[in-house]
Amino acid sequence: MAIGIPLLVIAAGAILTWVVGADDLHTVGVILLVAGLAALAVGLGLVFTRERWGAR
Amino acid sequence: MTVAKRVIGLIAAAIGLYVVWPSVIEIFSAWPELSTLNPWWLLGTAACEAASFALLWLVLELALQTDRTWLVASTQLSSNAVGRVVPGGGAAASALQYRLLVRGGLDGPSVVAGLAATQLITTAIVAAMPLLSIPAIAGGSAVDRRLVLTAVVGIVAFALILAGTSILFASDRALSAVARAAQWLRNAVLRRREALRDLPDRLVVQRDAMLRTLGHRWGLALTAAGGRALLDFLALLCALSAVGTSARPGLVLLAYVSASLLGMIPITPGGLGFVEAGLSSTLVLAGVGAGDAVLATLVYRLASYWLPLVAGAVAYSGYRFSFGARAA
Numbered sequence: 001m002a003i004g005i006p007l008l009v010i011a012a013g014a015i016l017t018w019v020v021g022a023d024d025l026h027t028v029g030v031i032l033l034v035a036g037l038a039a040l041a042v043g044l045g046l047v048f049t050r051e052r053w054g055a056r
Numbered sequence: 057m058t059v060a061k062r063v064i065g066l067i068a069a070a071i072g073l074y075v076v077w078p079s080v081i082e083i084f085s086a087w088p089e090l091s092t093l094n095p096w097w098l099l100g101t102a103a104c105e106a107a108s109f110a111l112l113w114l115v116l117e118l119a120l121q122t123d124r125t126w127l128v129a130s131t132q133l134s135s136n137a138v139g140r141v142v143p144g145g146g147a148a149a150s151a152l153q154y155r156l157l158v159r160g161g162l163d164g165p166s167v168v169a170g171l172a173a174t175q176l177i178t179t180a181i182v183a184a185m186p187l188l189s190i191p192a193i194a195g196g197s198a199v200d201r202r203l204v205l206t207a208v209v210g211i212v213a214f215a216l217i218l219a220g221t222s223i224l225f226a227s228d229r230a231l232s233a234v235a236r237a238a239q240w241l242r243n244a245v246l247r248r249r250e251a252l253r254d255l256p257d258r259l260v261v262q263r264d265a266m267l268r269t270l271g272h273r274w275g276l277a278l279t280a281a282g283g284r285a286l287l288d289f290l291a292l293l294c295a296l297s298a299v300g301t302s303a304r305p306g307l308v309l310l311a312y313v314s315a316s317l318l319g320m321i322p323i324t325p326g327g328l329g330f331v332e333a334g335l336s337s338t339l340v341l342a343g344v345g346a347g348d349a350v351l352a353t354l355v356y357r358l359a360s361y362w363l364p365l366v367a368g369a370v371a372y373s374g375y376r377f378s379f380g381a382r383a384a
Binding site: 003004007010011014017018019033037040041044047048 | 100103104107110111114117125276279280282283286287290293297302305
């Protein structure tokens with residue numbers, strides 16, 4: 001969940017940015033890409049931290 | 057024997073570099089044009105590559121059954137950097153990563169099994185990527201035959217990896233036979249070192265342990281490995297956007313896969329030259345203008361090859377600082 005959903009958002013953003021041609025959807029795609037990358041950074045931070053502390 | 061092998065490797069690398077050197081020069085001659093590119097997309101290229109590396113560390117953590125992120129990240133970056141400056145670097149990088157992880161406190165057989173599993177998962181994912189291009193190929197529009205060939209090679213490689221991995225995961229006899237062959241080869245090559253005798257049994261035990269650990273986390277490992285490849289590919293798309301050009305993503309994907317396969321050719325360090333030549337020419341086949349293809353290749357390689365090289369040097373210093381006493 002922590003990385004799966006951000007990756008889905010990134011993939012959706014990539015499709016809107018590079019596959020769908022419309023200009024307004026291109027902007028939405030870029031926003032999704034940025035939001036997905038930010039969420040992935042947070043998700044990875046959570047996973048790495050949980051790995052460390054959850055094991056104890 | 058070792059000296060002879062090194063000399064042969066260096067000669068092969070020198071010949072390989074001589075052949076592809078004009079491509080490297082052509083790519084780097086586009087350097088002054090970097091200042092004209094869209095900085096936000098350049099940032100996106102770097103961000104995608106950074107996230108791709110972080111996801112690889114997660115795959116490694118899961119496969120190595122450890123929660124020591126700094127050890128995993130620093131050893132991966134260090135060995136990755138070595139693999140990109142030494143001819144035939146893949147093997148040298150794996151050997152160094154093994155040594156650093158063991159010196160960092162991980163168990164040797166677990167490291168062997170974990171690195172092998174990570175290599176298998178990540179290679180299989182890249183090989184499977186051409187499957188996503190089938191709609192672009194089957195769409196009816198003209199696709200260059202060389203790109204179609206890339207798709208076929210990737211899909212066949214994926215099928216072989218899938219079949220081989222399934223057999224090794226399911227059959228003790230098959231894994232033991234492969235381990236016996238590897239043990240014989242290792243003992244024949246490294247005659248001065250103490251002979252290995254129990255590799256087949258150890259590998260079976262480690263495989264079972266890895267399957268137990270990945271058992272409930274295989275979904276996370278697969279998601280991370282898939283995400284790693286996706287973000288590396290998106291870095292290339294960002295590079296194309298930074299240049300201000302675009303092409304059908306399905307065909308750019310095939311260009312990306314062919315570049316990844318070329319990067320595995322162990323003649324020059326990290327496929328230097330082969331990837332530059334291959335990627336820029338396959339991008340042209342995918343519909344990108346020749347000048348834009350060269351510039352996009354330069355941006356992508358800066359983010360995926362040269363920046364990690366610098367990061368590897370920093371990471372190795374950090375590793376020495378953190379584990380220096382144990383490593384000494």
